[in-house]
Amino acid sequence: MGREPGLSVRLKLTLSYAGFLMVAGALLLAVVWVFLLRYVPEVINTPGPGAPGMPGMPGMAIPDRADLQRAFVPKAAVALAFLLVLGLAGGWFLAGSMLAPLTRITNATRLAADGSLAHRVQLEGRADEFRELADAFDTMLARLEAHDAEQRRFAANASHELRTPLAITQALLDVARTDPGRDTGELVERLHFVNSRAIDLTEALLLLSRANQRSFAREPVDLSLAAEEATETLLPLAEKHGVTLETGGEVATTTGSYVLLLQMTTNLVHNAIVHNLAGRGTVWVTTLVRPGAALLTVENTGEPLSQPVASTLTEPFQRGTGRVRADHAGVGLGLAIVKSIAQAHDGTLTLTPRAAGGLRVTVHLPAAAR
Incomplete structure (x- = not known):
């Protein structure tokens, strides 16, 4: 079934990892920003030298919110850019590592679709979701291979068994055609026996097929x-x-x-x-x-x-x-x-x-x- 091309799962996972990392980084920087704003007023008026209560003290430059913004925002932008690059690179690597077993299962599926039922995934490692999927797929392939071999053997045997009565019938008819004086009663009796055997075999094959298909009411x-x-x-x-x-x-x-x-x-x-x-x-x-x-x-x-x-x-x-x-x-x-x-x-x-x-x-x- 034809479908329109879309983004690969690996790229989607990479974008998801990077997006999550960016959101987490932005939230963390927002928390730091709000925390710093609590201790920095919008405008600071610093008393000059000789002010009342401050005799002889020189003037001091204390940063206000504008200064904090000029110092914090560029560094926050650089940090977010670094998180974006790290998220994309790390996400691409992690997604590839996570999807490697799925790639092996996909390749085995394509080989099975091409008729190679002897191939197995044989995924290594401890039991997890991918390992369970691979083991289940290997079990299915083993059953399909055994069923296919059984069906091939059955078809060959059935063809041989059905060919035998047909060959006997053909031989009897050839004898009757070349020897018109032969006793027709004996010929008809033998044809009846061979035909009955062929009917019994056909009915048995149909019954066997019906049982294999499970097409019956319970x-x-x-x-x-x-x-x-x-x-x-x-x-x-x-x-x-x-x-x-x-x-x-x-x-x-x-x-x-x-x-x-x-x-x-x-x-x-x-x-x-x-x-x-x-x-x-x-x-x-x-x-x-x-x-x-x-x-x-x-x-x-x-x-x-x-x-x-x-x-x-x-x-x-x-x-x-x-x-x-x-x-x-x-x-x-x-x-x-x-x-x-x-x-x-x-x-x-x-x-x-x-x-x-x-x-x-x-x-x-x-x-x-x-």
């Missing part, structure tokens, strides 16, 4: 009701895989979008069913209340996991080596969506491998105000 939400609805919806899938669902806990109320929190719970339960021990697995869904927090825990049996592997499962399109079932591989956004929904509700997501195998996922959300 209302009281009972996590225990969301857990019950999610387990009832996924009960047929659990029976198909031979997985037992167990729910329990207490009323845990938070504030947010019921649709998003239900989707978060459904994703957790779905992952716990799919990545489980076929025919003999168990999933535990529990809601708890802690001081100032509402907790949702989804725990499942399964193959042993290491903590480094568990910590990567919330990354987009990270399905976990050895944990993918061919019939329910998903789109790789289940836990990424869960993490985004939790963060959009000012909550956190914790993944902990179970000693006996499987995974424990805990969502901490702020409790709703009573």
Whole structure:
């Protein structure tokens, strides 16, 4: 946005320092002037020699107010001129010293605007207002850099994932065009499967974007009701895989979008069913209340996991080596969506491998105000 050029802050501070010094000097000289006037009369009549009561005394010249004015005013003017020069020079130096941290922050801001998010101010010295501003700016740059890297990685992964079904569709259509005698029923079935996968991926991307933008209305939400609805919806899938669902806990109320929190719970339960021990697995869904927090825990049996592997499962399109079932591989956004929904509700997501195998996922959300 274009603006008219104005005086620099350094020049304004310099003029302010000099002006304050001039006013203080003028007040001090005015006080001295008034103090001196109390002891100097306007006109002094000095008796000459031989005057009554003063025999033989020679005449004495005693200064009056006019003499005081001629002696005081020029020196006062010189003092004010010296204060003006001192105020301008000292004010310019002090203003530059005070604004040096701001200059560094401004340069870092320009570098960030040009795309260099790796630069940091790293202001030295003890804590003051400028140091707090610089530290806050460095923290913001670090978050922006991490978010930018995550978005770039996400865009690359999403492009790759979306390109796969489109490439398969193109290959199937090429086969159908070059081989008219091929069974169209099998071709249509495969196209339907690939198209469904592309639709699921697109809907997951839209849901993830909506959660990241926090574009939803907030209302009281009972996590225990969301857990019950999610387990009832996924009960047929659990029976198909031979997985037992167990729910329990207490009323845990938070504030947010019921649709998003239900989707978060459904994703957790779905992952716990799919990545489980076929025919003999168990999933535990529990809601708890802690001081100032509402907790949702989804725990499942399964193959042993290491903590480094568990910590990567919330990354987009990270399905976990050895944990993918061919019939329910998903789109790789289940836990990424869960993490985004939790963060959009000012909550956190914790993944902990179970000693006996499987995974424990805990969502901490702020409790709703009573």
